[in-house]
Amino acid sequence: MNQNPNAICWFEIYVDDMERAKKFYSAVLGITFDDMAVPGGAGDFKMSAFPADPDPEKMAVGGALVQMEGARGSGGPPATSSIVYFPCMDCSVEESRVEAAGGKVHKPKFSIGEYGFCAICLDTEGNTFGLYSMQ
Template structure:
């Protein structure tokens, strides 16, 4: 059985601002997804490794923030990415804490009002 999540989308109001936030916090480059639909910037991913691919999405009629889905980003040490959040325009909701044998997590808000999780072992 594979992982149940195959794709995720994080809706944003301002693509340039959101792109800068995610690229600053996670130190990677997002790539445009073409296809004639909404404005989308994909997170780095490959089809042959663990984890789900996803993108930032700007779509008319789909407001950012206030949703009830939480996406966790894998990190070597989630305190490192957490330390970049405020300088990138976001907010720390809850600093890194232990979840026992499952590692550590932190909860942060992006520039669009979306909460995201940071996870590390």
């Protein structure tokens, strides 16, 4: 069972040009971004975070712009423009249910360093979604 009362815990918007996307969202939303180090050395990509309350007690939903080769349809992972992450106690539990429910596990549970673990899956409609946990 999930201890987080939010339906989602994280989102990513995949972009082709990080600086252009930051400029757009900054102009539209009146916000500034914080460039992030790639969690756990998980790959060669760029991330820049939307503002969010860092207090873990508040369980705020955070998110980032992500620039990753192939993520928007030129090979690699399924083409996507955004991914929502659902909070779990141990994402391998929910991941184990995906294929039986008619979906597909694209990338099994993997470490994102000090930030925990993720799994990337596809639902029955071909939508990409993530599972996230600290264990």
